[in-house]
Amino acid sequence: MHQDTHQELTGRVALVTGAGRGLGYAAADALARSGARIAVVDVSEETARQAAGDFDAISEAEAYTLDVSDATAVSSIVEAVAERFGTVDILVHCAGISRGSTQKDEEGNWLPMESVPESDWHQVIETNLSGTFFMNKAVAKLMIAQNRGRIVNVASMSALVANKGLVGLGPYSASKGGIVSLSTVLAVEWAQYNITVNCISPGYMATEMGKRSQVMPGFKELQLDNTPVRRLGEPREFARAVLYLVSDDAAYMTGHNMVLDGGYTAW
Numbered sequence: 001m002h003q004d005t006h007q008e009l010t011g012r013v014a015l016v017t018g019a020g021r022g023l024g025y026a027a028a029d030a031l032a033r034s035g036a037r038i039a040v041v042d043v044s045e046e047t048a049r050q051a052a053g054d055f056d057a058i059s060e061a062e063a064y065t066l067d068v069s070d071a072t073a074v075s076s077i078v079e080a081v082a083e084r085f086g087t088v089d090i091l092v093h094c095a096g097i098s099r100g101s102t103q104k105d106e107e108g109n110w111l112p113m114e115s116v117p118e119s120d121w122h123q124v125i126e127t128n129l130s131g132t133f134f135m136n137k138a139v140a141k142l143m144i145a146q147n148r149g150r151i152v153n154v155a156s157m158s159a160l161v162a163n164k165g166l167v168g169l170g171p172y173s174a175s176k177g178g179i180v181s182l183s184t185v186l187a188v189e190w191a192q193y194n195i196t197v198n199c200i201s202p203g204y205m206a207t208e209m210g211k212r213s214q215v216m217p218g219f220k221e222l223q224l225d226n227t228p229v230r231r232l233g234e235p236r237e238f239a240r241a242v243l244y245l246v247s248d249d250a251a252y253m254t255g256h257n258m259v260l261d262g263g264y265t266a267w
């Protein structure tokens, strides 16, 4: 089985949110292959359990079911992780949603910004932005106590630009912009505790979220035409960036937003 090169990660405890599938799964898998022990956190109990089973066969893993927008639940799950594994050394916060649950009209089209319901705004902001704050705050308490930590928050290229051809993505873009600026503040405040806080901002990645808009006629071509490298990003490529940011080599990088978008925002 492929073994990664970051030997210092052996035995470290990595809490990965949204690890049931997609980018979170890929990051947790790469961390497990580097010898880290994994706390798999996801709102979906079934995928969390399946993923934890996969990682437990490589390293050591446990599943936790949690909605990251519930601050009380976040604190108690992080306590449970610390009880089970001793601490949290690494947080990779991938849990996120792109739309609220009612953001479509009767014909199945996305609603434009002037029609986006307030409830959808709150759902996306609470899940993506508040969830990031709650999770960062809860793990930081452990990291401050041990004077060491690595945090990678997942924003998006949508924090920087409007996605061509999509409407109603304002809640998502605003939540991701908030994650980038929140992360810079946390990076500065927690540098004294030897904790780094960085973001990765993916472009269109080959996950269920990245492919979701491809059901719209012509959208796949639009995605590729606006991505200079002309393909979706692979979760594997995201995982490699995570491995770097959580490694000892990245000690001097903090408050950074690493854009991983095939050049989408370069145009």
Ligand SMILES: NC(=O)c1ccc[n+]([C@@H]2O[C@H](COP(=O)([O-])OP(=O)(O)OC[C@H]3O[C@@H](n4cnc5c(N)ncnc54)[C@H](O)[C@@H]3O)[C@@H](O)[C@H]2O)c1
Pocket (backbone or CB within 6 Å): 017, 018, 019, 020, 021, 022, 023, 024, 041, 042, 043, 044, 047, 066, 067, 068, 069, 094, 095, 096, 097, 098, 127, 131, 154, 155, 156, 157, 201, 202, 203, 204, 205, 206, 207, 208, 209, 210, 211
């Ligand atoms: N895929 C892309 O193209 C892309 C692009 C830019 C940014 N991102 C960001 O990357 C992250 C991961 O995206 P992905 O493509 O893997 O998405 P995905 O939908 O495939 O996976 C997201 C995971 O997060 C979990 N999740 C959702 N809401 C949660 C909640 N409230 N609490 C706990 N877990 C929750 C889901 O159950 C799922 O397992 C997200 O933050 C997303 O916004 C993705």
